[in-house]
Each structure stands twice: as structure tokens, then as C-alpha cells.
Amino acid sequence: MEKAIKRWSPLFVLPTLLAFTIGFIIPFFEGLYLSFCQFTTVKNAKFTGFGNYKKIFSDLTFLSSFKFTVLFAVASIVLINVIAFALALLLTRKLKGTNIFRTIFFMPNLIGGIVLGYIWQILINCVLSIVGQPLLALNSSAGYWGLIILMCWQQIGYMMIIYIAGLQNVSDDLLEAAQIDGATPWQTLWKVKLPMVMPSITICVFLTLTNSFKLFDQNLALTGGDPNHMTEMLALNIYQTFYARAGAQWKGLGQAKAVLFCLLVIVISVLQLRATRKREVQQ
Amino acid sequence: MNKKLLALTLSGALAASMLAGCGGSSNGGDTSTSTDTKADTTEASGAEGSVYYLNFKPEQDQQWQDLAKAYTEETGVPVTVVTAASGNYETTLMSEMGKSGAPTLFQVNGPVGLANWKDYCYDLAGSDIYGQLTSDNYALKEDDTVYGIAYVIESYGLIVNKTLLEKAGYTIDDIQSFADLKNVAEDITARSSELGFAAFTSAGMDGSSDWRFKTHLANLPIYFEYQTDGISSTDAIKGTYLDNYRDMWDLYINNSTCDPKELSAKTGDDSRNEFLAGDAVFFQNGSWEYANLTGDGGYTDDDLAMIPIYIGVGDEANQGLCTGTENYWCVNNQADEADIQATLDFMNWCVTSELGTKTMADEMGFVIPFKGAQESKNLFVKQDAEYTAEGKTPVSWNFTTMPSEEWKNGVGQALTAYAADQTDANWAGVVSAFVDGWATEYQMANGQ
Numbered sequence: 001m002e003k004a005i006k007r008w009s010p011l012f013v014l015p016t017l018l019a020f021t022i023g024f025i026i027p028f029f030e031g032l033y034l035s036f037c038q039f040t041t042v043k044n045a046k047f048t049g050f051g052n053y054k055k056i057f058s059d060l061t062f063l064s065s066f067k068f069t070v071l072f073a074v075a076s077i078v079l080i081n082v083i084a085f086a087l088a089l090l091l092t093r094k095l096k097g098t099n100i101f102r103t104i105f106f107m108p109n110l111i112g113g114i115v116l117g118y119i120w121q122i123l124i125n126c127v128l129s130i131v132g133q134p135l136l137a138l139n140s141s142a143g144y145w146g147l148i149i150l151m152c153w154q155q156i157g158y159m160m161i162i163y164i165a166g167l168q169n170v171s172d173d174l175l176e177a178a179q180i181d182g183a184t185p186w187q188t189l190w191k192v193k194l195p196m197v198m199p200s201i202t203i204c205v206f207l208t209l210t211n212s213f214k215l216f217d218q219n220l221a222l223t224g225g226d227p228n229h230m231t232e233m234l235a236l237n238i239y240q241t242f243y244a245r246a247g248a249q250w251k252g253l254g255q256a257k258a259v260l261f262c263l264l265v266i267v268i269s270v271l272q273l274r275a276t277r278k279r280e281v282q283q
Numbered sequence: 284m285n286k287k288l289l290a291l292t293l294s295g296a297l298a299a300s301m302l303a304g305c306g307g308s309s310n311g312g313d314t315s316t317s318t319d320t321k322a323d324t325t326e327a328s329g330a331e332g333s334v335y336y337l338n339f340k341p342e343q344d345q346q347w348q349d350l351a352k353a354y355t356e357e358t359g360v361p362v363t364v365v366t367a368a369s370g371n372y373e374t375t376l377m378s379e380m381g382k383s384g385a386p387t388l389f390q391v392n393g394p395v396g397l398a399n400w401k402d403y404c405y406d407l408a409g410s411d412i413y414g415q416l417t418s419d420n421y422a423l424k425e426d427d428t429v430y431g432i433a434y435v436i437e438s439y440g441l442i443v444n445k446t447l448l449e450k451a452g453y454t455i456d457d458i459q460s461f462a463d464l465k466n467v468a469e470d471i472t473a474r475s476s477e478l479g480f481a482a483f484t485s486a487g488m489d490g491s492s493d494w495r496f497k498t499h500l501a502n503l504p505i506y507f508e509y510q511t512d513g514i515s516s517t518d519a520i521k522g523t524y525l526d527n528y529r530d531m532w533d534l535y536i537n538n539s540t541c542d543p544k545e546l547s548a549k550t551g552d553d554s555r556n557e558f559l560a561g562d563a564v565f566f567q568n569g570s571w572e573y574a575n576l577t578g579d580g581g582y583t584d585d586d587l588a589m590i591p592i593y594i595g596v597g598d599e600a601n602q603g604l605c606t607g608t609e610n611y612w613c614v615n616n617q618a619d620e621a622d623i624q625a626t627l628d629f630m631n632w633c634v635t636s637e638l639g640t641k642t643m644a645d646e647m648g649f650v651i652p653f654k655g656a657q658e659s660k661n662l663f664v665k666q667d668a669e670y671t672a673e674g675k676t677p678v679s680w681n682f683t684t685m686p687s688e689e690w691k692n693g694v695g696q697a698l699t700a701y702a703a704d705q706t707d708a709n710w711a712g713v714v715s716a717f718v719d720g721w722a723t724e725y726q727m728a729n730g731q
Binding site: 040041042043044121125129132134135136137138224226227228243244245246247248 | 373374377380381395396398399400402403488489490544545547548687688689693696699700703704728
């Protein structure tokens with residue numbers, strides 16, 4: 001049996017491998033190559049070396065969008081995870097209607113980013129106009145907080161479900177033992193529950209981190225980078241470089257930014273995974 | 284426990300990638316409509332060539348499909364027309380051009396758009412259609428190479444609701460200069476509660492509407508500066524007439540249907556609907572709006588007129604509408620020899636044959652700059668001809684020389700900020716975006 005599986009395994013791997021190669025590996029390396037080129041259409045590229053990468057660092061919009069992305073990521077990771085965890089605690093208490101609330105909190109996640117972005121744009125503009133503040137297109141701090149509110153609204157439900165799964169897996173023996181030892185609820189939370197759900201935290205932080213860095217649709221729909229690129233995140237900045245600019249010199253630059261962006265996301269998420277993994281405990 | 288988590292993560296990742304898939308696939312969906320002839324295209328391309336037209340104007344999609352079908356029936360040459368979704372032309376073109384079976388006929392919006400596609404443009408210098416042009420001004424030329432040929436001429440100005448204007452006690456003959464316009468508009472504003480309408484529709488600065496001001500209105504100070512200096516493009520604009528631009532912008536935003544603070548969220552549809560509902564007398568837009576304004580429940584030709592946009596510069600008595608084009612046909616030089624020939628024949632047929640010219644004039648409402656052109660039913664187009672016949676000089680479209688899209692966005696952004704808070708400091712922002720932005724963007728676009 002074992003042998004048969006081993007012998008035939010390449011056959012079973014093949015379809016996925018093919019799809020992965022066509023859909024990911026080939027475009028990835030083609031993209032890597034294109035980041036060293038000047039081109040208008042991808043089949044007609046002229047190799048230019050590291051020129052594109054040098055230009056990235058003289059492009060002020062890229063640096064400012066990097067800063068904005070980091071600020072956004074920090075705030076949204078903290079808020080989403082804290083609120084999602086709090087909700088998960090609330091909804092694992094065996095209260096009445098728990099399931100309904102879980103469903104309701106999860107629902108925003110089912111709506112696409114572009115739609116959400118436009119809905120929230122209308123909502124936020126309405127509120128801003130009532131309180132007499134400049135609307136989103138002119139108001140970068142409203143854009144920043146708007147994006148955070150939007151992302152919280154969308155992602156909290158999803159993360160909450162993961163935390164609920166984690167919390168339900170904390171064995172009752174441990175909780176009971178803690179209670180008998182005289183631990184207060186607060187101590188139980190910090191000393192027992194939190195260490196036990198560390199794997200969930202790793203996943204949720206990873207998801208929120210990568211989501212925040214890669215955020216595109218919501219950014220495009222809610223603020224479109226207005227005012228003056230001030231609320232433009234990295235992904236949108238790359239898109240704008242590639243598509244909103246005319247001329248061959250911009251395409252390669254956009255591609256180079258994308259490669260750099262990819263590396264950045266990989267490095268940051270690996271660092272994060274390492275940091276939180278260390279804190280996970282074996283049951 | 285870990286297994287469960289793993290399963291959750293995996294399903295999460297799956298869901299996420301599905302969502303991502305939904306987002307990403309929109310590109311494919313944009314190139315929405317195409318005729319049945321598409322299947323034939325690939326098969327027949329070897330023998331006698333075929334045409335693949337990537338159309339820019341979604342408003343005329345159906346008419347192009349019908350025209351393509353008629354051409355195929357008449358000659359047997361397969362013609363595929365695909366229309367890019369509004370605002371996605373460059374994106375669609377870029378991905379289509381990378382494929383095999385790329386568009387043979389596409390369009391650029393002028394010298395700046397040409398920068399992207401110059402290497403792909405077939406030299407139309409010796410072609411039949413070039414010979415059909417009524418004026419060399421309508422060709423996109425550099426030295427002796429003809430990269431593109433304009434296929435439609437459009438006009439824009441202030442569309443006036445004559446009925447409402449009369450209700451306010453004026454006629455369009457009362458408006459012959461910026462000073463007149465200002466008087467009328469401010470008078471209407473002063474009596475707006477009694478009249479029940481405003482002077483101007485909202486000057487929305489949403490992406491669907493801001494081009495009317497950051498591009499079309501901005502053309503006027505640029506045009507007059509070029510006239511004064513005797514040039515047709517520049518690497519550094521001086522902004523000689525920006526004060527007039529400001530006066531005009533002040534007039535638009537302070538005599539309109541809404542609070543200037545709210546302009547940033549107002550859309551093109553908002554503005555049109557206000558005009559259709561009779562909430563305002565003036566609506567800055569172009570001849571392409573004719574069908575939208577006169578359709579079901581809309582206005583008749585008697586209600587409407589288009590007057591020049593006076594900004595208080597130059598010989599206002601002899602100023603006409605802003606007339607020009609930003610639609611140039613280009614032929615893909617990377618296509619097969621046979622396909623190129625088929626495309627040239629198709630273009631020529633469109634502008635010379637009875638059916639082609641009739642469709643372009645009546646169904647699409649175009650004025651085409653070719654010898655065989657038929658008269659259009661479009662009121663605004665007819666008015667443009669009248670103005671010219673009276674000896675008025677049309678204002679040419681110089682926004683095709685604006686250095687980049689980014690420049691327009693910068694100006695638009697500054698205009699919006701100024702509208703919300705009309706201080707000199709904020710206007711200085713507009714001037715800086717206009718003048719300094721031009722120099723920087725020109726440098727970036729042409730400096731390599």
C-alpha cells in the first residue's frame with residue numbers, strides 16, 4: 001500500500017503542480033524579469049538592468065505610501081485582533097443567541113471589498129458633511145480612520161471565528177483546575193486561555209498583517225489615494241504607477257515596485273510568524 | 284487541536300483566494316461585448332485578413348457592433364468589435380496588445396497617449412483614409428509619420444436651458460462675454476429661492492465628473508496662453524490666465540445647486556440629473572451629452588443651446604465653442620500584413636461608404652472630419668457649425684498637450700481643496716499644481 005502510494009504520488013501531484021506552475025511560478029519569474037526591463041506589452045520588453053530599482057527610491061510617492069501602509073497596518077492589526085478576541089470571549093460564554101451573533105458578526109466578510117468601500121464612502125461622507133468637516137477626498141485623516149473602521153468591520157468577524165475555535169479547544173480540565181487553584185477570571189484569561197490559543201493568535205496576526213499590507217480594493221474604492229496620494233497604500237501605488245502613467249518607463253518601475261513589495265511582505269510575515277510561534281505552548 | 288486549526292486556516296486561505304479571484308477577474312469581465320464574428324476571426328485571419336477593433340466609446344458600442352456586422356455581410360471580412368469598459372481603455376488595451384490576435388485597430392487620445400503606443404502604430408501616411416481627411420490638423424503626425432487619424436470631432440461649452448433662462452428674464456443673446464455671464468449667474472443666484480433653480484449644475488469633482496474642470500475648463504487658460512505666445516505646446520506653462528480660470532471657477536462653485544464643500548463627492552450623473560430636473564440653467568459639457576439630454580422625457584432642441592465658455596480673455600465677441608478631438612484611430616503595426624490591409628479597408632469603408640457615414644452621423648451622432656461626412660442631427664454639433672459660419676473662431680483642444688494624467692489629478696485635487704475653502708492660500712495650491720506640476724510632470728514624462 002505504502003509503496004503504491006509512493007509510486008503513484010507524482011501522478012496525483014501533477015495537476016496541482018501544473019496549475020501552480022502555470023498560474024504562479026511562470027508569471028512570478030516573468031514578472032521578476034520584467035522588473036529589469038522597459039516595456040509596454042509584456043512580450044516586447046527591453047532589458048535595462050537595475051535602473052527601475054534605483055528609481056524606486058527617488059519616487060517620493062512610494063516612500064510615503066510605505067509609511068502610510070505601516071501606520072495603517074499597526075493600527076488595524078491591534079484593533080482587529082483585540083476586538084475579535086474580545087467578541088470571541090463573549091460569544092463562547094454559552095449565552096442565548098450566540099449563534100445568531102456569530103453569524104451577524106461574520107457577515108460583513110461576505111461582501112466584496114469594492115462594494116464595501118463605496119458603501120462606507122457614502123456613509124463616511126454623510127457623517128463628515130453633517131459635522132461640517134472636509135469630505136474624504138480632501139481629508140487624509142478621515143481617509144486613514146475610514147480605512148481602519150472599514151477593515152475592522154470586515155475582518156473582525158472572520159478573526160472572531162478563528163478565535164472561537166481556539167477558545168473552544170481550551171480543555172475544561174485546565175479551566176477547572178485554574179478555578180480550584182483560586183485563579184480570578186482575569187488571571188485565567190492571561191495565564192491559561194491566552195497561552196492555549198496562541199496558535200490562533202499566530203494565524204490571525206498573520207492574516208491581518210498580510211491583509212493590511214496587501215490591501216487594495218478597499219483603498220481604491222474608499223479613498224482612491226485622495227487627497228494627493230496621501231492615503232495611497234503600497235498596492236494601490238503600484239497599480240497607479242503601472243496603469244495611470246503613460247510611457248514605457250513607468251511599466252518596469254511598477255513591476256520593480258511589485259517585486260520589492262512582494263519581498264517586503266514575505267520578510268515581514270516570516271518575522272511575525274517566528275515571533276509568535278515561539279510563544280506557542282504544547283498541550 | 285492543531286489539525287482543526289490547520290483545516291480552518293486552509294479553508295480560510297481557500298476562501299481568501301476565492302475572494303481575491305473575484306476581485307482580480309474583473310479585468311476579464313470588462314471587455315464585455317463582442318460580436319458572434321469573433322469565432323471566425325481566428326480561423327479566417329490567414330487568408331484575407333480580419334479586423335479587431337478595440338472601441339473606446341461605450342456609448343456607441345451597439346452601433347459599432349451593427350456596423351461591423353453589416354460590413355462582414357457586405358464583404359465577408361470578419362470584424363470583431365470589443366468595447367472596453369468606461370475608464371478602463373488603457374488597461375484593456377495593454378492586456379489585449381500582449382496577446383496573440385491583438386487588436387488591429389485601437390485608439391489613443393492624443394500626443395500624450397501616443398507616448399505609450401508609438402512603437403505599435405502603423406504609419407498611415409500613404410493610406411486611403413488619410414487622403415479622406417478634410418484637414419491635416421486631424422492627423423496625429425510627427426515629422427512625416429502619421430501615427431493616428433481623428434475619427435470624430437466634438438465640441439464642448441456651456442449647455443443652456445433656454446426655457447429656464449427666459450424664466451429668469453434673459454436670453455442667450457444677453458450672454459456675449461464673461462462679464463455678461465457673471466451678471467446673469469449672480470442675478471439668478473440672488474433670486475434663486477424665488478425662481479426655484481440655480482445658475483450652474485454642481486461642478487462635481489468626483490472621478491466621473493472632474494475632467495470637465497481639470498481638463499476641459501483648464502483648456503481655456505492654456506489655449507489663450509498658447510495663442511498669446513504663438514506656440515502649440517510647451518514644456519513649462521506660465522499660467523498667464525490663471526486669474527481668469529479662478530474667476531470662472533468661483534462663478535461655477537458659488538452659483539450652483541450645492542454647497543461648494545460637497546463638490547468632492549458630486550458625480551457626473553448628479554450634475555446631469557440636476558440639469559434634466561430643471562434645477563439649473565447652465566451645464567458645462569459637450570456634444571456627446573446630446574443623446575442623454577434629449578432622450579426619453581428629456582428636452583427638445585428648442586429648450587437647449589450651447590454657448591462658448593467665456594473666461595474674460597481674448598476677443599470674446601468672436602469666440603466659438605471648444606472644438607477638437609481626442610479620439611485618434613491607430614493601426615497595430617505588429618499585426619499580420621493581411622490584417623493590416625483588412626483594417627485599413629474597413630476604416631476607409633466606414634468614412635466613405637453610404638452606410639458607414641450614415642451610421643456614424645445618425646446613429647453615433649458623430650461629426651467626422653472626412654470628405655464623405657454626412658450632416659449630424661446633433662444640435663450642439665450644428666451649433667458649432669453655425670458659430671464657425673458666423674466667423675467665430677473655435678477654441679482648439681489643447682488638453683491633449685497636458686503632460687500627464689497625474690498633472691490633471693493634481694490640478695483637480697487643488698481645485699477641490701480650493702472649492703471647500705476659498706482662500707488665496709488654497710488658490711496658490713492650484714497655481715502651483717498647474718505651473719510647477721506641469722514642469723515636473725513634463726520632465727518625468729519626457730526625461731526617461
